[in-house]
Amino acid sequence: MEEAAVKQVWRMLDENESRFHDALYADIRKPKVETQSYEIIGIKNEIIHTLEHLDEWAKPSAVDVFEEFKVNQPRVYKQPKGAVLIIGTWNYPLDLTLDLLISAISAGNTAVIKASENTPVTGKLLAELIPRYLDSESYRVVNGDKDQATELLKYHWAHILYTGGAKVARIVMAAASKHLTPVTLELGGKTPTIVTEKANIAIAAKRIAWVKVWNLGQTCMSTDYVLVHESVREQFVTELIKYIKTFAENSGVDGMSRLINNMHFHRISDMLAATKGKVAFGGHQDEAKLFVEPTIILDPALDDSTLESEIFGPLLPLITYKTLPEARDLITRIDPTPLGLYVMTEDNEQAEYFFTHIRSGGAAINDPMAQLAVPSVPFGGFGESGMGSYRGKAGFETFSHLKSAVTTFTDPASEQANEWRYALGDREEKFQLLKNLEIPLS
Ligand code: NAD
Numbered sequence: 001m002e003e004a005a006v007k008q009v010w011r012m013l014d015e016n017e018s019r020f021h022d023a024l025y026a027d028i029r030k031p032k033v034e035t036q037s038y039e040i041i042g043i044k045n046e047i048i049h050t051l052e053h054l055d056e057w058a059k060p061s062a063v064d065v066f067e068e069f070k071v072n073q074p075r076v077y078k079q080p081k082g083a084v085l086i087i088g089t090w091n092y093p094l095d096l097t098l099d100l101l102i103s104a105i106s107a108g109n110t111a112v113i114k115a116s117e118n119t120p121v122t123g124k125l126l127a128e129l130i131p132r133y134l135d136s137e138s139y140r141v142v143n144g145d146k147d148q149a150t151e152l153l154k155y156h157w158a159h160i161l162y163t164g165g166a167k168v169a170r171i172v173m174a175a176a177s178k179h180l181t182p183v184t185l186e187l188g189g190k191t192p193t194i195v196t197e198k199a200n201i202a203i204a205a206k207r208i209a210w211v212k213v214w215n216l217g218q219t220c221m222s223t224d225y226v227l228v229h230e231s232v233r234e235q236f237v238t239e240l241i242k243y244i245k246t247f248a249e250n251s252g253v254d255g256m257s258r259l260i261n262n263m264h265f266h267r268i269s270d271m272l273a274a275t276k277g278k279v280a281f282g283g284h285q286d287e288a289k290l291f292v293e294p295t296i297i298l299d300p301a302l303d304d305s306t307l308e309s310e311i312f313g314p315l316l317p318l319i320t321y322k323t324l325p326e327a328r329d330l331i332t333r334i335d336p337t338p339l340g341l342y343v344m345t346e347d348n349e350q351a352e353y354f355f356t357h358i359r360s361g362g363a364a365i366n367d368p369m370a371q372l373a374v375p376s377v378p379f380g381g382f383g384e385s386g387m388g389s390y391r392g393k394a395g396f397e398t399f400s401h402l403k404s405a406v407t408t409f410t411d412p413a414s415e416q417a418n419e420w421r422y423a424l425g426d427r428e429e430k431f432q433l434l435k436n437l438e439i440p441l442s
Contacts (some may be wrong), residue, residue, distance in 0.1 A: 006106055089256060090119040091215060205239030223368045
């Protein structure tokens with residue numbers, strides 16, 4: 001049953017591809033190639049992986065225990081949690097609802113999706129299509145703003161998965177606590193990208209320029225700011241300007257996503273106006289088109305407007321560092337638990353240094369956001385960037401209750417082995433028996 005429903009999501013995407021392209025263009029002017037890749041194909045890959053592995057995930061799994069306890073056949077059953085609530089956001093309005101829906105369905109749950117009010121055309125399309133492809137007794141879409149979300153949060157859900165900012169996450173968690181409902185929080189933060197002196201500078205610059213143009217930098221795990229080694233700074237900035245310029249010229253203002261609404265336009269515009277860093281490239285704004293050009297800002301101080309909070313837009317502050325410990329210290333001061341962490345280097349040991357010292361949600365070498373492109377790699381934050389994860393097996397388990405079970409026996413020998421615990425006979429003798437059963441430390 002779950003497999004059939006998951007396949008229906010695939011069909012819904014496949015049979016309505018151009019309607020999804022149009023909806024995302026209407027909502028955020030997302031170019032077709034962006035919708036097709038990081039939304040539609042990403043979800044389809046997740047579906048294929050889920051269908052390939054669902055039987056294996058769903059069956060009871062054995063638990064590795066001491067030899068002495070193997071007789072009890074310890075195992076873990078995966079049970080649906082029940083009715084789950086998925087609160088989505090607007091920057092990837094398909095991926096951040098349907099990917100989660102697949103995990104919820106595959107684990108056997110019913111689900112309500114609360115789509116973001118900031119992408120109303122996509123939300124309306126989902127509300128129209130989901131009942132056509134899935135059983136509407138089990139899966140529903142609710143469109144609306146925080147009032148609808150607040151109403152939904154009054155109910156007793158079996159699990160709530162929220163994607164969005166940390167401020168609302170606290171409201172979600174407080175509401176969930178009334179019913180002791182478990183939550184998964186997918187948030188953001190200030191994701192660093194370190195460009196070391198051992199990086200392929202041209203490729204590093206090209207890929208960092210890409211994430212600031214892609215969805216106009218409105219990706220939770222995209223590069224928020226760059227730390228560049230002093231010895232390669234000049235070369236890196238030159239390459240970065242070259243690529244941002246080329247990408248922007250090739251796309252044109254209308255070929256790039258726009259900022260999602262006026263509030264976010266002014267947030268970005270104010271951040272730019274307040275920076276004390278030097279604008280090395282960009283800065284052009286068009287309020288009518290909700291557009292701010294990808295903009296490079298050199299040498300902002302740590303209390304600069306661009307380093308105080310998550311940018312979630314096309315600005316790119318750039319800080320110079322001399323040593324790896326200095327870069328690590330700067331990251332820890334800016335945001336100790338970012339959602340992503342990227343190290344541009346040809347020396348994996350340099351990357352390992354940051355991977356082991358910074359507690360980010362995810363990480364990648366030489367490509368910002370690469371961990372999302374590889375299907376079914378668990379995705380989630382830590383600390384202020386979130387809690388819990390989904391995609392692939394992690395998503396299945398997020399929406400499953402993992403129930404441990406063991407088997408015991410009533411034959412005379414088994415009962416004899418239990419005699420020490422009953423308050424019968426000589427207690428001291430039983431204590432000694434128990435001591436003899438202790439497994440020594442090897
Ligand atoms: P948003 O405004 O769309 O809000 C997210 C959801 O919360 C919406 O469905 C909205 O209706 C609901 N909401 C708003 N106020 C609420 C309230 N008071 N009570 C209950 N629900 C409420 O999204 P946003 O906050 O602008 O999202 C941007 C943030 O999301 C950024 O920080 C970004 O990094 C983060 N994000 C994280 C991920 C991830 O997967 N980790 C993905 C995308 C975005």
